Amino acid sequence: MPDPNPSVFFEVFNEIGIIEQLSRAVLEARLPDGLIAPHFTVLNHLCRVADGRTPVDMARAFQVPKTSMTHTLKGLEAHGLVELRPNPEDGRSKQVWLTDAGRALRSQTIAALGTEFARMAADFDTERLLAIRPVLTDLRIMMDAARDP
Amino acid sequence: MPDPNPSVFFEVFNEIGIIEQLSRAVLEARLPDGLIAPHFTVLNHLCRVADGRTPVDMARAFQVPKTSMTHTLKGLEAHGLVELRPNPEDGRSKQVWLTDAGRALRSQTIAALGTEFARMAADFDTERLLAIRPVLTDLRIMMDAARDP
DNA sequence: AACGTATAGTTCGAAATCGTATCAAATGGA
DNA sequence: TCCATTTGATACGATTTCGAACTATACGTT
Numbered sequence: 001m002p003d004p005n006p007s008v009f010f011e012v013f014n015e016i017g018i019i020e021q022l023s024r025a026v027l028e029a030r031l032p033d034g035l036i037a038p039h040f041t042v043l044n045h046l047c048r049v050a051d052g053r054t055p056v057d058m059a060r061a062f063q064v065p066k067t068s069m070t071h072t073l074k075g076l077e078a079h080g081l082v083e084l085r086p087n088p089e090d091g092r093s094k095q096v097w098l099t100d101a102g103r104a105l106r107s108q109t110i111a112a113l114g115t116e117f118a119r120m121a122a123d124f125d126t127e128r129l130l131a132i133r134p135v136l137t138d139l140r141i142m143m144d145a146a147r148d149p
Numbered sequence: 150m151p152d153p154n155p156s157v158f159f160e161v162f163n164e165i166g167i168i169e170q171l172s173r174a175v176l177e178a179r180l181p182d183g184l185i186a187p188h189f190t191v192l193n194h195l196c197r198v199a200d201g202r203t204p205v206d207m208a209r210a211f212q213v214p215k216t217s218m219t220h221t222l223k224g225l226e227a228h229g230l231v232e233l234r235p236n237p238e239d240g241r242s243k244q245v246w247l248t249d250a251g252r253a254l255r256s257q258t259i260a261a262l263g264t265e266f267a268r269m270a271a272d273f274d275t276e277r278l279l280a281i282r283p284v285l286t287d288l289r290i291m292m293d294a295a296r297d298p
Numbered sequence: 299a300a301c302g303t304a305t306a307g308t309t310c311g312a313a314a315t316c317g318t319a320t321c322a323a324a325t326g327g328a
Numbered sequence: 329t330c331c332a333t334t335t336g337a338t339a340c341g342a343t344t345t346c347g348a349a350c351t352a353t354a355c356g357t358t
Contacts, residue, residue, distance in 0.1 A: 005275065006263055006266035006267045006269070006270050006275065007263070007266070008275050008278045008279055008282065009262075009266040009269060009270070009275070009278065010262065010266065011282055012278050012281065012282055012285065013168075013169075013172040015282065015285040015286055015288075015289050016165050016168050016169050016172065016285065017169055017172070017173075018289050018293075019162075019165050019285065019288060019289050019292065020162075020165050020166050020169035021212065022289070022292040022293065022296065023162040023165065023166070023292070024166075025296065026292075026296075034313090036313090036314080038314085038315095054336075054337095055336075055337070056335080056336055056337080063170065063171075064315080064316085065315075065316050065317075066316095066336075066337070066338090067315080067316060067317080067318095067337090067338075067339090068314080068315055068316060069337095070337065070338060070339095071313095071314070071315075071316095072314090075313095075314095087336090090323080090324075090335090090336075091322080091323050091324075091336095092322060092323045092324070092335065092336040092337070093323090093335090093336055093337080094336080094337075113158075113159065114155055114156070117155035117156070117158040117159065118155045119295075120155070120158060120291070120292070120295065121155050121158070123291050123295065124287070124288060124291045126154065126155070126157050126158070128284045128287075128288075129157045129158065129161050129284070129288075130157055131281075131284070132161065132280075132281040132284045132285070133157065133160055133161055133164065135277045135278070135280070135281045136161060136164035136165065136168065136281070137164055138273070138277075139164075139168060139273060139277075139278070140164050140167050140168050140171070142269065142272050142273045143168065143171040143172070143175075143269070144167075144171065146268075146269065146272065147171065147174065183343095185343090185344080187344085187345095203306075203307095204306075204307070205305080205306060205307080213345080213346085214345075214346050214347075215306075215307070215308090215346095216307090216308080216309090216310095216345080216346055216347075216348095217344080217345055217346060218307095219307065219308060219309095220343095220344070220345075220346090221344090224343095224344095236306090239305090239306075239353080239354075240306095240352080240353050240354075241305065241306040241307070241352065241353045241354065242305090242306055242307080242353090243306080243307075299358100300357100300358085301356100301357090301358090302355100302356090302357085302358105303354100303355080303356080303357100304353105304354080304355075304356095305352100305353080305354075305355090306351100306352085306353080306354095307350100307351085307352085307353105308349105308350080308351080308352105309348105309349085309350075309351100310347105310348085310349085310350100311346100311347095311348090311349105312345100312346090312347090312348105313344100313345085313346090314343100314344075314345075314346105315342100315343080315344075315345095316341100316342090316343090316344105317340105317341090317342090317343105318339105318340085318341090318342105319338105319339085319340080319341105320337100320338080320339075320340100321336105321337085321338085321339100322335100322336085322337085322338105323334100323335085323336080323337105324333100324334080324335075324336095325332100325333080325334070325335090326331100326332090326333085326334095327330100327331095327332090327333100328329100328330085328331090328332105
C-alpha cells in the first residue's frame with residue numbers, strides 16, 4: 001500500500017518534543033544550581049568519549065554554534081568542573097579536560113538519575129523502550145544525514 | 150527478573166533529545182523570520198484545539214511559565230497572527246483568537262512540512278513510526294503523571 | 299458588604315542561545 | 329617566502345526562557 005501517511009512524523013515529533021521537555025526537567029532537577037542540561041551533556045561526553053577534545057569538536061558533536069559551546073564551557077570552568085588548556089598542536093585552539101570535581105559530579109548525577117529511572121521502570125515496561133530504541137536511533141541517523149549542509 | 154536495566158531510559162532520552170533538536174530545525178526553517186517553534190505550536194494549538202483560550206490555559210497546556218506565554222503571544226500579536234481580546238467572563242483575563250493571517254500561516258507551514266515529511270518517508274519506513282508512537286505516548290503520559298507537583 | 303486569599307497577566311532582571319563581527323593562528327598556492 | 333584563505337575562539341547584541349515581584353480582578357468566608 002503506497003500511501004505512507006507522513007502525518008505520523010508530525011505526531012511522533014510532537015510526542016518527542018514533550019518527552020524531551022519532561023526528561024530535561026528530570027535531569028536539571030538533579031543538577032546543582034547554575035548548571036543545566038547542556039553542562040551535563042558536555043561532562044558526560046568528555047567522560048565517556050573524548051576527554052581533552054577541543055571546543056569546536058564538541059560544538060560539532062552536539063551540533064550547536066561555537067559561541068554556545070564557548071558559553072557552556074565558561075560556565076563549567078567557573079564551577080571548576082573542566083579545565084581549559086592551550087592545545088599543544090594548534091595555537092588557535094584549546095583542549096577541554098575534566099577535573100576530578102567534574103568527574104565526580106557526572107558520576108553522582110548518573111547515580112541519581114539511575115535511582116529515578118529505576119522508579120520509572122516500575123511504572124513503565126523497559127522492554128517497550130528497548131524495542132523503540134533502534135527505531136529512534138535510525139530516525140536520528142536519517143535526519144542527521146538529511147539536514148542541509 | 151527484578152532488574153530491568155534502567156539505563157535504557159538514558160539512551161532513549163538521549164536519542165529523543167537529538168531528534169527534538171533536528172525536528173525543531175526542520176520546522177523553524179519553514180517559518181518566517183522572527184517566528185520560532187513555540188510560535189507555531191501556539192498557532193497549531195489554537196487552530197486544532199482551542200481558539201479563544203486564555204493565555205494561562207495555554208501556558209498550562211504546554212507546561213511553560215506564564216511569562217513565557219506572554220512573550221510568545223506578544224510576538225504572534227506583533228506579526229498579526231493572533232488577536233488578544235478581553236475575556237468577557239473574567240476581568241483579569243484575556244482570550245487569544247487566531248486571525249486569518251494566523252490560520253493561513255499555520256496551513257502553509259503544515260503544507261510545507263507535509264512535503265518535507267513525504268520526502269523523509271521515502272528514506273524511512275513510516276510503519277516503524279506508527280509502531281513506536283503508542284509507546285512514546287504512554288511514556289509521555291507516565292512522565293507527565295510522575296512529575297512532582 | 300468587607301476582607302483575606304487566590305488567580306490572570308505583565309514588568310523586570312538574570313541566564314541561555316545564537317548570528318555577526320573580530321582577532322589570532324594555521325594552511326596552501328604562487 | 330608571501331599573502332590570501334581558512335579555521336578556532338571570543339566579544340557583542342538580539343531574542344528567548346523563566347523566576348520574582350507587582351497590579352488588578354475574582355472568590356470565599358464571615
